[in-house]
Amino acid sequence: MKYSSVLVEELKPVRSFRFFPRCIVLTFIAGIVFYCAYSVIQVPVNEITSGRLQSGSVPCDCPYDISELESIDRQRLFYNRVPKCGSTTLITLIRKLAVKNNYIHFNSKIYDKKNVDEEEQRRIVRQVKSTPSPCSFDRHVFFINFTKFGESPPIFINIIREPVERIISSFFYRRMVARQNKTKVKPSAYWLNKKFEHCVLTPDPECTFLEGHNYSVLQLPYFCGQEPECQLLNDIGALQKAKQNIEKYYAVVGTLEDMNMTLQVLEAVLPHFFRGAYHVYHNLGVHRNQNLHKEQVKEEVKEVLRANLTAEYELYYFVQQKLYQQYQTLVEETQKKQYKFAFTSLDQLLDYR
């Protein structure tokens, strides 16, 4: 990143200046202080950082952030996409933004290997780190610990969804895919025509979530990681680890329910990758991958499922709260700018850019 090299160059001379007359040192320090204050005032709206955003946020223009700059590889982005959360649309968006913002995007066609062995993890790490930057990657894969392989992690992002809505969506999506596939042996008519409500209330193993059992279809393992306990339903340790990884490695985790907010936060926090995201997204037209065969599911049936997915929900609310805080910071910063430039709305300010 352009800025980091400027920072490093500026900081180096500080140490060798200690033998110089005090007035020169003081002038130099005053210069740095003035420069920092000036930079802060000059930060455009798309470079706003939230205080709570440690990793992945755009670096503060003051020297405090250097350790952060070292621990996260800000030139590389990894979207370890959770299925059925609008990822097809987001990838279409990223492809367009890659051209616009001048980076390379690598899309993975592997949909069914989310839990990968150590060799595959190492291969992914090597691929991400050896590609010329700036670049971004996507794949349906549980969180990968780059540190374990002696590498600085890329900026992680993801989008999740209301847990039961996601399970319903997957249920009908599986059937739609099976119906459309002409080559594969058709599953039984019973399976194809299964009613979701019946599946939950029976209870059918396809729609049952039991404590102490492992489930790779939930959202939490995407943030917890590759370890077997990450798939254990409602495991406290797995939930803790997922939250810690979000705090540490994810610049933004959005939600499908708050897509507009997600896009604006992505754009503000990661302008090098997401500048223009909001408008490009709304010009993409119809959302792809929408399943018209989805049936309406009664609230009380959803409640039956919700009762068993406590960790999934805790993670969802954790992500939602973090997203709202990032958005709030953005709005507050924008209001300051509005005052300065007499803009009337956030959208207008984003338009102006």
Ligand SMILES: *[C@@H]1O[C@H](CO)[C@@H](O)[C@H](O)[C@H]1NC(C)=O
């Ligand atoms: C990642 O790997 C490092 C080094 O092995 C380890 O110290 C750290 O706890 C791991 N982090 C996670 C989230 O598993």
Ligand SMILES: *[C@@H]1O[C@H](CO)[C@@H](O)[C@H](O)[C@H]1NC(C)=O
């Ligand atoms: C249909 O199923 C076969 C066998 O599982 C698979 O190899 C193929 O990719 C599927 N085709 C489509 C269009 O999904």
Ligand SMILES: *[C@@H]1O[C@H](CO)[C@@H](O)[C@H](O)[C@H]1NC(C)=O
């Ligand atoms: C919820 O958990 C209870 C207790 O483990 C179990 O009896 C029930 O079948 C589960 N229901 C669903 C829909 O997963």
Ligand SMILES: *[C@@H]1O[C@H](CO)[C@@H](O)[C@H](O)[C@H]1NC(C)=O
């Ligand atoms: C779930 O995964 C753990 C850790 O690998 C394993 O010990 C346990 O036997 C698995 N449980 C079930 C029900 O498959």
Ligand SMILES: *[C@@H]1O[C@H](CO)[C@@H](O)[C@H](O)[C@H]1NC(C)=O
């Ligand atoms: C998101 O923004 C678009 C365009 O500004 C608007 O049409 C749409 O209603 C918004 N959606 C939500 C859920 O606010």
